[in-house]
Amino acid sequence: MALGKVYPSPEEALADVFDGATILVGGAVGAGLPENLLRALSNGGARGLTLVYSAGAGSISSTAGNSSGKSSIESLVMEGRVSRIISPMPFPPNAGGQIEDSWRQGEIQIEILPQGVLAERLRAGGAGLGGVFLPTALGTRFQEGRERREIDGKSYLLETPLKADFALLKARAADTFGSLVYQGSGRNWGPVMAMAARIGVAEVGRICEPGGLDPEAVVTPGIFVNRLVECP
Amino acid sequence: MPADKQRLEREVVAMRVAKELPDGGYVNLGIGIPTLVSGFVAEDSVVFYHSESGVLNCGPLADEGEEDIDLINAGGQFLQPVPGMVFFSTVDGFAMIRGGHVDVTVLGAHQVSAKGDLANWMLPERGVGNIGGAMDLAAGAKQVIVAMEHTDRHNHSKIVEECDYPITGKACVSLIVTDLAVMQPTEQGLVLKEVAPGWTPEEVQELTGARLILAPDLKEYEL
Numbered sequence: 001m002a003l004g005k006v007y008p009s010p011e012e013a014l015a016d017v018f019d020g021a022t023i024l025v026g027g028a029v030g031a032g033l034p035e036n037l038l039r040a041l042s043n044g045g046a047r048g049l050t051l052v053y054s055a056g057a058g059s060i061s062s063t064a065g066n067s068s069g070k071s072s073i074e075s076l077v078m079e080g081r082v083s084r085i086i087s088p089m090p091f092p093p094n095a096g097g098q099i100e101d102s103w104r105q106g107e108i109q110i111e112i113l114p115q116g117v118l119a120e121r122l123r124a125g126g127a128g129l130g131g132v133f134l135p136t137a138l139g140t141r142f143q144e145g146r147e148r149r150e151i152d153g154k155s156y157l158l159e160t161p162l163k164a165d166f167a168l169l170k171a172r173a174a175d176t177f178g179s180l181v182y183q184g185s186g187r188n189w190g191p192v193m194a195m196a197a198r199i200g201v202a203e204v205g206r207i208c209e210p211g212g213l214d215p216e217a218v219v220t221p222g223i224f225v226n227r228l229v230e231c232p
Numbered sequence: 233m234p235a236d237k238q239r240l241e242r243e244v245v246a247m248r249v250a251k252e253l254p255d256g257g258y259v260n261l262g263i264g265i266p267t268l269v270s271g272f273v274a275e276d277s278v279v280f281y282h283s284e285s286g287v288l289n290c291g292p293l294a295d296e297g298e299e300d301i302d303l304i305n306a307g308g309q310f311l312q313p314v315p316g317m318v319f320f321s322t323v324d325g326f327a328m329i330r331g332g333h334v335d336v337t338v339l340g341a342h343q344v345s346a347k348g349d350l351a352n353w354m355l356p357e358r359g360v361g362n363i364g365g366a367m368d369l370a371a372g373a374k375q376v377i378v379a380m381e382h383t384d385r386h387n388h389s390k391i392v393e394e395c396d397y398p399i400t401g402k403a404c405v406s407l408i409v410t411d412l413a414v415m416q417p418t419e420q421g422l423v424l425k426e427v428a429p430g431w432t433p434e435e436v437q438e439l440t441g442a443r444l445i446l447a448p449d450l451k452e453y454e455l
Contacts, residue, residue: 029308030301089362116326116368135371139402184302188286191321
């Protein structure tokens with residue numbers, strides 16, 4: 001049986017991204033950022049997207065971001081393709097740039113949330129949980145509207161699960177079953193975002209046959225990954 | 233005028249903070265002065281650096297020309313690969329923080345209150361900001377140390393009775409180290425423990441937006 005997980009190009013792997021889709025973007029400040037898939041998203045033309053990312057907006061180094069000096073996420077916002085951002089660090093580190101401008105002009109909505117809250121909301125979404133109680137953000141403005149619960153003498157806030165239509169990921173290698181191994185701190189959001197999306201798409205440096213990866217070293221099992229593109 | 237007097241260099245503040253890191257401890261360093269702290273840990277002491285970007289046992293920063301985009305800390309700085317370094321997902325990175333496995337985090341701040349409330353994610357005049365992992369660190373690390381300048385660029389005290397900036401965490405800061413003083417937030421108020429060389433407690437008080445309680449063993453900044 002052909003699994004058909006391997007796609008010939010990033011564009012073909014994302015051909016069915018639709019207007020209004022919610023898309024998780026892996027990576028953080030350049031590490032693990034799926035640049036090829038983001039470029040394909042830009043080429044694809046879908047609009048009204050909700051992007052969920054950790055800290056992908058900044059082009060902090062010469063190797064992150066594209067030749068325009070803007071990160072791929074900033075470029076998507078400038079192209080008017082994004083309607084909403086959910087992120088703990090929506091802006092580049094020192095200046096808000098285009099994303100802040102678009103937000104001030106009311107062109108996009110931004111939901112800012114603590115990084116660890118995003119992580120647990122995605123895990124809850126991916127693991128089929130109804131929510132998770134976190135100690136994070138107690139006493140801050142982020143507790144507004146959230147159920148507070150005392151558990152074993154400590155206070156927690158209820159966070160709801162977060163799920164998405166697509167996850168765009170980057171990994172070092174995959175087998176054709178979709179199992180992934182990552183590269184260094186580029187692993188970051190890959191494992192949890194793969195779980196939380198209906199369709200996990202990974203750009204990988206190398207695709208091998210089953211057996212080509214050490215099963216003890218696999219980080220994301222192929223059950224969470226639906227599509228692969230080799231981007232050496 | 234105290235405002236014109238010599239204050240301590242950022243490196244000296246970092247050097248003072250380094251003394252607080254427990255031998256064998258797991259430590260998370262934030263952006264700004266905190267990143268300098270690792271350069272001043274005693275040579276016979278072992279500290280394991282944690283980065284919520286998914287790295288434990290972070291080594292020194294990479295040399296120019298040796299940067300690897302898949303080897304960075306949470307501040308986006310390039311790291312050298314070192315033996316014993318491990319990688320994990322961000323979910324695990326925050327489990328280490330909230331689960332009480334990180335002994336100390338050192339963070340910068342816009343404001344800290346006498347009771348230890350921390351405000352470090354947003355300047356009110358901007359109306360928006362990056363939160364990053366700070367709220368999880370404030371809620372989860374066993375000890376939160378703030379390392380910062382005593383006053384902002386308008387010479388307003390960053391130490392206040394009550395934060396009027398949006399806060400990151402309540403009563404979470406256990407020690408404040410600035411370019412003028414070392415202070416400890418307590419339920420009774422802010423205790424002045426050490427002052428910079430050449431400064432009197434009265435001069436420090438003049439530049440501090442919260443009432444200082446002089447520690448019985450108040451001394452000069454101890455490096």
